[in-house]
Amino acid sequence: xxxxxxxxxxxxxxxxxxxxxxxxxxxxxxxxxxxxxGATDFGQYAAxxxxxxxxxxxxxxxxxxxxxxxxxxxxxxPDGKExxxxxxxxxxxxxxxxSVIAGIxxxxxxxxxxxxxxxxxxxxxxxxxxxxxxxxxxxxxVLSGYERLxxxxxxxxxxxxxFVLIGGLALxxxxxxxxxxxxxxxGVTLMTALVVRAVWRLGVRPGxxxxxxxxxxxxxxxxxxVIGLTLGISYRFDTVLLNIYExxxxxxxxxxxxxxxxxxxxxxxVLNTALYPSLSRQSVTAPETLPLVYERVLRYxxxxxxxxxxxxFIVAGxxxxxLFGAAYAPSAPLFxxxxxxxxxxxxxEFLGYVVVIAGREAxxxxxxxxxxxxxxxxxxxxxxxxxxxxxxxxxxxxxxxxVLQYIWLTRDLLGRMQWSALLRSALAxxxxxxxxxxxxxxxxxATIAVGGALYGGLLxxxxxVGPDEAAFVRSMLAARRAAAEGRS
Numbered sequence: 001x002x003x004x005x006x007x008x009x010x011x012x013x014x015x016x017x018x019x020x021x022x023x024x025x026x027x028x029x030x031x032x033x034x035x036x037x038g039a040t041d042f043g044q045y046a047a048x049x050x051x052x053x054x055x056x057x058x059x060x061x062x063x064x065x066x067x068x069x070x071x072x073x074x075x076x077x078p079d080g081k082e083x084x085x086x087x088x089x090x091x092x093x094x095x096x097x098x099s100v101i102a103g104i105x106x107x108x109x110x111x112x113x114x115x116x117x118x119x120x121x122x123x124x125x126x127x128x129x130x131x132x133x134x135x136x137x138x139x140x141x142v143l144s145g146y147e148r149l150x151x152x153x154x155x156x157x158x159x160x161x162x163f164v165l166i167g168g169l170a171l172x173x174x175x176x177x178x179x180x181x182x183x184x185x186x187g188v189t190l191m192t193a194l195v196v197r198a199v200w201r202l203g204v205r206p207g208x209x210x211x212x213x214x215x216x217x218x219x220x221x222x223x224x225x226v227i228g229l230t231l232g233i234s235y236r237f238d239t240v241l242l243n244i245y246e247x248x249x250x251x252x253x254x255x256x257x258x259x260x261x262x263x264x265x266x267x268x269x270v271l272n273t274a275l276y277p278s279l280s281r282q283s284v285t286a287p288e289t290l291p292l293v294y295e296r297v298l299r300y301x302x303x304x305x306x307x308x309x310x311x312x313f314i315v316a317g318x319x320x321x322x323l324f325g326a327a328y329a330p331s332a333p334l335f336x337x338x339x340x341x342x343x344x345x346x347x348x349e350f351l352g353y354v355v356v357i358a359g360r361e362a363x364x365x366x367x368x369x370x371x372x373x374x375x376x377x378x379x380x381x382x383x384x385x386x387x388x389x390x391x392x393x394x395x396x397x398x399x400x401x402x403v404l405q406y407i408w409l410t411r412d413l414l415g416r417m418q419w420s421a422l423l424r425s426a427l428a429x430x431x432x433x434x435x436x437x438x439x440x441x442x443x444x445x446a447t448i449a450v451g452g453a454l455y456g457g458l459l460x461x462x463x464x465v466g467p468d469e470a471a472f473v474r475s476m477l478a479a480r481r482a483a484a485e486g487r488s
Contacts, residue, residue, distance in 0.1 A: 027263045029164045031323050033180065034256050036171050039328065043243065043252030045177035047115075048122045050239035051106055052130065058102040059130050062224025063091045063217070064141045069356075071145020085207035088142055088199075090217055093209050095134035103127035113244060122181055129185045136192035139199045151198050159191035226365035227352075238379050238391040245384055254388050256328050257320070257335035261342055264308060268301055268346040294354060295417045301350055303425045303464060305343035307455050310433045311448065312339040318444040337392040344399040351406035354413070363409055371402035421464050428458035 034042050070087060074080040103124075110123045143152055163183050170179020218225075239258075243251045312319065316336035320328055355364045375398040382390035407414065436451040458464075 025164055026160055029167065030259055030263070032168070033171070034252075034259075034324050034328070037177060037252075039252035039256070040248045041177060041252075043248035043250065043255065044116075044119055045122075045180065046239055046255035047243035047248070047251055048119060048126055048177070048181070050236040050243070051110055051115075051123050052126050053236040054240060055102050055106040055109065056130065057225065057228040058105060059095060059099040059134060060137060060225070060228055061094075061098060061218060062221035062226070062228055063095060064137045065224045065227075065356075066217075066221035067091050067138070067141035068144045071142055072147065075146060081204070082207070084142065084145075085205055086210065086213075087207075087217075088138065088204060089206035089209045090211075090213050091141070092135065092138040092206055094214060094217070095138050096131065099131045099134040102130055113240075122178060125178070126181050126184075129181075129188055132185065132188050132192055136188060136195055139192070139195045142199050142204055143195060143202070146202060148198070148202075152195070155191045155194045155198070158194060159187040162187035162190050223361040223365040227361070227368050237376055238383065238395065241379050241383050242388060242391055246387055250388050253328065253330045254334055254391060256324055256331045257338050257392070260320075260323075260335060261338050261345075264342055265345050265349075268305070268349055290357070291413060291416060294413065297350060298347075298417070299422055299425075299464075301346045302343065302422055303459065305346040306426065306429045307432055307451070309339050309342050310429055311436050311451055312336075312342075314433065314436050314440055315444050315447055318440075318447075322444050334388060334392045337389070338395060341396045341399050344396070344403050348399060348402045348406060351403070351410055355406065355409050360409070364406075367402060367405035367409070370405060371398045374398050374401055424462040425459060425464045428455055428462060428464065431455075431458060 033045075037045060067087060071084050074083050074087075077083070106127050107120065107124050110120045115123070140152055163180075163186075166186055167180045167183035170176075170183055173179065175182075239251060239255060242254055313336050316339065317329075317332040320332040320335055324331065352364050352367075355361070375394060378394040378398065379391060382394060432451045432455040435454050436447055439447045439450055442450075
């Protein structure tokens, strides 16, 4: 347990610090992009990224998450390094081939749907980034399997810094979103070089490519590939469809609100990413320790997500105006709907990892297929009739369907958990919501500060967080220090 705590602490704290720093910078820069481009150009930029995301799964087909899990399981075996290097070579080669196929398909889709020539050119340039990601994703999966997410996080910060600096210069020079796409490519290239260097320093090199292993490997990764396919479609299909039916400006309003939500989802993603390789290994060496970790993580995620959702709903209008300006007022009601997807996404990501760690990724794939199919069908039916409000509503509804499926799959585990602390935190959220509503006419930052102070105080007073959490963190810090002294 101490080894798990040490590794998770390193990955969580370093990862959290890096991701929060990166996301704060990314968030500030995205606000600048949205303000600088305006709703119409930003909508077209979002559509370019949306087209790429829908086809991105083809460039991976589940190989990256499968590699993370297999490397985590293989690394302690006597023949582990040799098998990891063979896996690395096959995954890298397959991903390069798949990336070329994905690039051809995404450009073809843009042409067939009648996108403007300017947008088709941007999609074509953006597809070259997918090829770079093939090298990056294969190498990062190996690094993550070795549980060095602290290095991964640091390199992502470098990528974001490069994007902000070069992208900011591009905006200043008037290159528009084409400059942002080039900035993304440069940042990803730099990050890829650092990741490859880190993998080589671990002593891992691509082994011999054996094409006979490719089909069994693709079969094993298939459930992860289905997850990537359906998630890519679910999260970006509405943007592509909105751009086709409603135009660039409406797409810009929608994605301005949507980007806020995804910035907040980072809080969940960094913890789950840190836990995944560690718990994959722990599920083999000490499975009896997992339920306690799961209970704590679930509680912490909801303690964070629920107040953000409730408070964001109440102050949606002034918050959007503060960030993006009065010109983006149509984004506010969309944000008020989309904010409810946040606690659902916190739950779905965490519970999905729980099922995958148990080796039941096929059930995760099935669940995502159901919810994503519902998402696609509902968007096709309702966006032409009801427009952007339908897109926001469908996003929340289909995420709820996914969460319900995961709850059913993990019902035995959830039934053994203690829920008293979570119920107390819900009471704190109710009190906070009342105060935020009463002070909603104050400047929005003052309202957020008052509500946050009350909520934090209630969590301490009702012992939702307290000595147990402090002891847990202290024990992990002590284990981390002992491990560091042992290496020195």
